Amino acid sequence: MAQQKILIGNEAIARGAYEAGVKVSSAYPGTPSTEISEKLVQYEEVYCEWAPNEKVAVEVACGASMSGVRSMACMKHVGLNVASDPIYTMSYIGVTGGLVLVVADDPGMYSSQNEQDTRMIGRASMIPVVEPSDSQEAKDFFKYAFDLSEKYDTPIILRTTTRLAHSQGMVTLEDRCEPVDIPYEKNVAKNVMVPANAIKRHLVVEDRLNRMAIDGADMPINKVEMNDTKIGFITCGIAYQYVKEVCPNASVLKLGLLNPLPKKLIEDFASKVDRLIIFEELEPVIEEQVKSWGIKCEGKELFTRQGEYSANMLREKILGQAVELEEAANVPARPPVLCPGCPHRSVYSVLNKLKLHAAGDIGCYTLGASAPLSVLDTTICMGSSISSLHGMEKAKGKEYIKKWVAVIGDSTFLHTGVNSLMNMVYNKATGTVIILDNSTTGMTGHQEHAATGKTLQGEPTYAIDIYNLIKAMGIEHVYEINAFDTAELERVIKEEQERDEVSVIITKSPCVLLKGNVFPDKCVPVTENCKKCGACLRPGCPAITKNADGTISIDENMCNACGLCMQLCKFGAIKKEAK
Amino acid sequence: MATTNIMIVGVGGQGTLLTSRILGNLAVVAGYDVKISEVHGLSQRGGSVVTYVRYGESVAEPIVEAGQVDVLIAFERLEALRYLHYVKKDGTVIVNNQRIDPITVVSGQTEYPEGIIDTITSRRKTLVVDAMDVAKAIGSPKSFNIVVLGAAAKSMDYTVEQWEDVIKNTVPPKTVEKNLEAFRKGYDL
Structure with missing residues (x-):
């Protein structure tokens, strides 16, 4: 009997890649697409990697396809925007080995900044779109997409949604098919998209879509x-x-x-x-x-x-049934929060103290927009903190920007923030950029990136040195500071705000959730010293609870003894102890 | 058979994913069709987290909607109350009697409600479990979620052997022994 397994949609797609004989996969993490690459690691036959952003990932897959093997790239819906440039032209070029892009939409915005529909981008870029409706189909349709890709000489988008990507269902496993490896043939008219060639290819694209619309009547996926x-x-x-x-x-x-x-x-x-x-x-x-x-x-x-x-x-x-629902209880909301011991909270408490505005970015640190931190003023998309800060300066002048900083994570900085910083240097900006370097891609579940020194497989590799990268751009004032050294942070931020040059402050402290972290200590209230001032409660650490009498309790299981609350307490009412 | 609808709720980081995977593997072992809907990403950072498990002869929809839940497994009492209206009138609630303050309470915007357990007990068949105490007593506070699952096992139609086999094959190898002990403690409550 064929082996059956219960898989989430993303794991089924990874299995489909293995079975379809895929040779190369590249991706940037993004909920709800991340687990595809994480699950691909188990199949040694498929080369897979984290790229710094989705444009790079798609271009890697394009190159692999052009060289004659089946290849793929995975991303969330907004990642496809970053990869728009290659896809609109790759639809003209077509493929040699099959090329399928997995794009995960997020209806309901569980982890996203917008609710765009990738089917529209498929239409705009003239790339065929295939969509499964459960885990079994995710695997089957993904494999079929490679057949379509090679038959019609086109990249294909496999569109999923959060609900499909993260739902488990039964999947029948099959063997890996023999991977195609088509010998390379130089074909300038097809593969070099200069106007003279592209004009001819546009006709090919139109003809291809017309044929597929007709052939669709007999495709088993309909x-x-x-x-x-x-x-x-x-x-x-x-x-x-x-x-x-x-x-x-x-x-x-x-x-x-x-x-x-x-x-x-x-x-x-x-x-x-x-x-x-x-x-x-x-x-x-x-x-x-x-x-x-x-x-x-x-x-x-x-x-x-x-x-x-x-x-x-x-x-x-449709049925006209009144769905009689009991009223939901009126209870306090529980939005996601920065973890106890998160280094971002420490940096944000300093920004709050200095009453600074912050242009924000995409990552765990976006949570700093909510109360009680309320530190972020803006969030648009990956990398936008630095460039939007620059725009503000050009609009309102350098005195105005002294009340602002940009905050961006390490993975996001390497994704697209680095280009924005080049622009600041080039165009004589004076703003201050804070890179919240927690040595991981945090929000999506701790993926490696180009500065962590490890590959997707966890193998050691070169680590981009963010400090020296920034120095190499010609920025003179670059600092590395421990995120929990609030006094030093405050001093440097104040100093750099006044400076009429670009400055970058890298706050270096690893994410508390990283594997291998050990927290031997805990913070404990010294209630007799407590003046009930509430200073320790201000940054909103989930491990601290305010008691009815105004003193505090600290949950010993949640506390990692980061010590931020101790630093904020002027009365010695919190101490560190071994757990 | 009719489809059984289970909903697991808690605070991000409490282990709802592991629990739903155990329930999914159980359904497979018992020969049912099964669908599970999980939440990854942003909400897992200390937010309110919901996972659905549906099993039966043939399952289409992967989520469970309000008013359709047979068994609600809640790892935190405020979360049990938040989703109580999802439970059928004759459904069962297994609630871990733990309080975790949401950020809205920590920051003083609102108060943690009083009398939650009384409200739940008055409206649905309820089993209240002090799972953290039980888990601490066996020296494995992280296994509190398996204690809750052990308590919930009595409301589902699997044998103890099936439960134990699946737990052995689903939890990380180093934690098998503690988790089996946690399960038995929960089951005997």
Whole structure:
């Protein structure tokens, strides 16, 4: 009997890469796509790596494909924006070995700054999009995407969503197929995209999409389930599961190919049902095209463009069932927070003391935007803290920027922050940049990066020296300071704010969650000294609780004895003890 | 058989992922179809975390919606109350009687509610577990989540042997013994 295993969608995709004979994979971590690369490590036959950003990752995969092997890159939806430049042109070039980009959307924004729909980018870049609806399909469709890629000479986007990427389901395992290794042939007309060549390739791209739209009628990833014809659903991805849950007897056209849409298949299906409903999360990508063909259907007038869908939505809107729900208890919210002992909290307590504004970036440290720290003023995208600070200075002048700093993590700095810093140097900026260097990619679950000295496989490698990299740009005032040395931090920040040159302060303290960390001590209240001033509570450490009488308790299991609360207490009311 | 819906709630870092994986592997061993929905990334940083496990003959939807939960396993009492309306009227709540203050309470924006256990007990069939005390007593405070799982095991239709086999094969090898002990302590509560 074939072996079955229960896998999350991302693990199923990694397995699919192994089975499809993929040779090369490159990625930058991003929830909800990160585990694909982490799970790929177990297959020695597949070379996999962390790249500094998604543009680099996609270009690595492009090169591997051009050289004749199956290759892939993985990213979250906003990572595809970073990789936009290569993908729009790679659709013209096409592939030699199959090339599939896994792009994970995040409806409901569990870990993201926006809710964009990758199917739209597939349309814009003229790259076919395939979307599975459970773990088994994630593996099967991913493998099939390589067949499509090679048959139609095009990169393919495998689109997933958070719910699929992080849901476990049963998967039947198969053997690895013999990897393709196509001999290299120089082909300038196809692989060098200068205008004269690109003009001809654009025609090829259009022809390819037209052929796929026709062939889509017979592709096994599109599935017609004819049942009761009073209602017919066109759906895709995880939304299909909600249809099956609530309307198991309805007719369903489940699309696996989302760009280009299989027009004939949709027209046939539409002609056989009385009422056609399009059930798709996020943007009306199917709906608007179907309507443009003159087919009557319902979609976004019933269902929202925002967040995740659910079975209860169908119960209410389609079955007309009043879903009687008990009211949710009115309880305090529990948003995510910086961990006890997090070095970011220490840096932020200094910024708060100095009443500075901060241009923020993407990472754990974005949590500093919430109360009680409330230290960040802005967050846009990876690397934007440094460049937006520069823009503020050019808008309002260097005196204005003395009330501001940029804060960015080490992994994010290497991702795209480094370009922004080049711009500051080049264009005579005077701002202060703080690199919160915790020696890892924290928020996504502690991935290695180019400055940690370890590869994705955990092997030792060169570590980019962030300090010397910055020095090499010509920045004279660069400091490395322990994040928990608040006195020194305060002194240097004050000094650098006044300086009319770019300064960079690297606060170096590893993430408390890194493996191998041992915390032998704990902080303990000395209640008789406590003046109930609340200074220790201000940075919002989750290990500290305020007692009814105004004194504090410290949870000994949560406390890592970082000592920030001790530094903030002027009355000696907190001491360190061995655990 | 009808699909069984389990919801595991807690505070990021309390081990909801490991627990859901044990429940998933159990369903596989027992020959059920199963789907599990997890939360990774941002919310795991001390936020409110929710995981769903559904098993039965054939399972489509990977999440469990409000009013549909058969068994709610809560690692923290405020989180049990937050998701109580997800539990069917005849469903069961297993709640670890632990208090972890959310940042909104730590920073003085709001108060941690009083009488949570009474509210839950008055509205659903409830088993209250002081799992941290039990786990500390066996010298393994980190295994408190397995103590809770042991207590929850009595509300599910698997044999003790099935539970123990799956725990052995799912938890990190070095922790097998302590976790099995934690499970038995929870089961005997």
